[in-house]
Amino acid sequence: LEPLAIAAKCMQGPDAGLDQVLLMLGNLYRIYGAPEINSRVRTCIRKSLEKRWLPMEQDVFILAVYLNPYIRCAAFSTKNPVVKPINLYQIAKRLFHRFFDVEPNLDFHEAFFDYSKDLREFSSQYMNLAVMKQLYQRENKRVSITKVWEQLDTGESNGRNGLVKLALWVLSIVANSAGSERGFSKFGLFLTKLRSQLSIQKVKKMTNVDMDLKRQHEELGLTTDRIKRKF
Incomplete structure (x- = not known):
């Protein structure tokens, strides 16, 4: 049962993306x-x-794995017709329309297949995959895939950058409610018997400030690591 316990722990992480799941x-x-x-x-x-x-x-789960530039199609069986580039494009096209309420144009089509072939701005070299991996390894952290894609973001909503927007959207989805549960837990720390008259907006602002400060401290390395479970 050890693999199940490890998987459950990983899937409850604050940054457990759809690709990881x-x-x-x-x-x-x-x-x-x-x-x-x-x-x-x-x-x-x-x-x-x-x-x-x-x-x-x-x-959306399949596309999330595909849009992880360190993996792309490597995790899928070559015998599976679902993960052929043309079928993956149809998935991307449907999700793009669903998320942004607009049809992807020809430039999006070309960008998608350039990504599948590791070409132009979507090549491993241009996306600095090796460099990003080294930088995160020095900090003993997992590579942030959204940060990798953010390097390419030009701000345009369609065309070649439409693929970047779609990747950022899909890869930013957290596949659990750990963040929300953590927020409710913070509410309970602020809204006590002694402070029962606080308004909802006040509690919300206090929670946001507390969580933002905690995130900043983590980024600066000012927090101590929690004791990890041993399996």
């Missing part, structure tokens, strides 16, 4: 497909994973 589910499916695992356990866990995957909005 799908990769985690895929890895669990692979782990529990090993023949050395008890067949009953293997069947039960795999069925549970399939049950959770089927009702999910699969398009």
Whole structure:
């Protein structure tokens, strides 16, 4: 059960993106497909994973993995027709229209296939993937994929930059409610019996200030690391 415990911990992280969730589910499916695992356990866990995957909005999860420039199509089977570039483009086209209420133009189409071929501004070299990885490794942090894409953002809402906007939108989605739960927990610390007359707006502002300060302190390295669970 160790892989399940680790996956549950990772998926509750404050920056657990859709790409991480799908990769985690895929890895669990692979782990529990090993023949050395008890067949009953293997069947039960795999069925549970399939049950959770089927009702999910699969398009956005698949696109999130694809728009991770460190992965692109590497995590998918080459035999799967769903992840062929033309089919992935159709997914991107649908989601672009859904998110921005506008049809992607020809430049978006060309940008998408340039990305799939590692060309022009979407090449690994131009996106500084190796450099970004080294910088984050020095700080002992996981690479922020949104920061990688932000380097390319020109502010335009369609065309070649439309792909950048779509990537930032999809990769910014956090796949859990940990942030909201943390916010409600903060509310409880501020709205006590002694301060029961505080207005909702006042509590909200106090919580925002507290969480912003905490985030700034973390970025500056002024906070101490919490003791991690041992599995």
